[in-house]
Amino acid sequence: MPERALPFRLALNAEASRTAPWSAEQDAILSDKGLAAARAVIGGWPGYRPTPLASLSGLSAAFGVRSIAYKDEASRFGLGSFKALGGAYAVARILAAADDPAAVTVTCATDGNHGRSVAWGAAMFGCRCVIFIHAAVSEGRKAAIAAFGADVRRTPGNYDDSVRVAAATAKANGWHVVSDTSYPGYMTVPKDVMQGYEVMASEAFDALPAPPTHIFLQAGVGGMAAAVAALAKRRWGPARPAIVLSEPEAAACWVASFEQGAPTPVTGDLDTIMAGLACGEVSLLAWSILKDHGDAAMALPDAAAARMMRRLAAPARGDPPLVAGESAVAGLAALEAAMTAPDAKAALGLGPASRILVFGTEGDTDPALYREIVGRDAAAVRAQAGG
Ligand SMILES: Cc1ncc(COP(=O)(O)O)c(C=O)c1O
Structure with a gap:
């Protein structure tokens, strides 16, 4: 039975283009050399191994796209999220x-x-x-x-x-x-944090059978999205995929910034279940990259994230059950929302040939909240695998 479509907002970034060059300023933030150094260091930490990349054929059929690859960060270094890298x-x-x-x-x-x-x-x-x-x-x-x-x-x-x-x-x-965020006069450390995140992107890109046409990325301050977009641009140049950010409606600073064409804060208590995305100000380093290489941003209600968490925990036939926390699913929820809205679908160039990449950036990092939303704990969800 089709589920009720949820409201969302979409902002296209008028400044972005696939032909925008990867600039020297951007290469001073994130680079192939920096990625090689991060891979060498992080690859030497105890317990390092690339996280799995799941292929969700059931969900892609339900959404009407060709494929969905889900990079599952729930097991990253036993910390439960990609943030372990940064x-x-x-x-x-x-x-x-x-x-x-x-x-x-x-x-x-x-x-x-x-x-x-x-x-x-x-x-x-x-x-x-x-x-x-x-x-x-x-x-x-x-x-x-x-x-x-x-x-x-x-x-x-x-x-x-x-x-x-x-x-x-x-x-x-x-x-x-x-x-993990940068501000005037404070740039060196958040650059290293983002360079660490690129390790996740490189693992995913290396494991994909074909380059994606679209990457949907949840954004807080935008560091993760910028790191993935940066590697996509450096690897694929003008053939890079469309980069779409996704945020909670209550903390939609990327939607506001793309609408205004400049970093634009949003205020208030930023109250959302997507705790990792509850940021009202973009990172200036992330802005330097995404202003050229981030095509759009979407704002979604909390209900869209909760619903997607439950859907991944009780998946379509053929898909593995996935434990995805509140801040892990906004990208996938944005894809779902866009596929139900003809205007958004057309604006983002989505259709039956689309190959989607998303990053499930956390597992049940708040186990009590996870149980409350999904109705079962992570162990019970994982126990369905192969069953
Ligand atoms: C699970 C998860 N996903 C995504 C993000 C967003 O990362 P960024 O703030 O770099 O945009 C966060 C940030 O805390 C997070 O915890």
């Missing part, structure tokens, strides 16, 4: 340049997954770690960060407020901020 890599880079790792303190603001990665890196490489979380971060997420020995501090306000508290506290104490 923050921890930036910590490694800071400590490689330090005389005495034990004298270093790293810090960041987080809505969960990034802080977990930074705390894990600090524990792995032996430095101190202080993590700032905002009012809406769940106790479960807090505990997962504290489990790596980090000092976790709660701050009033939303994510963007916690970024400012982390920056000010670090300045007063001589700590290293390991942020």
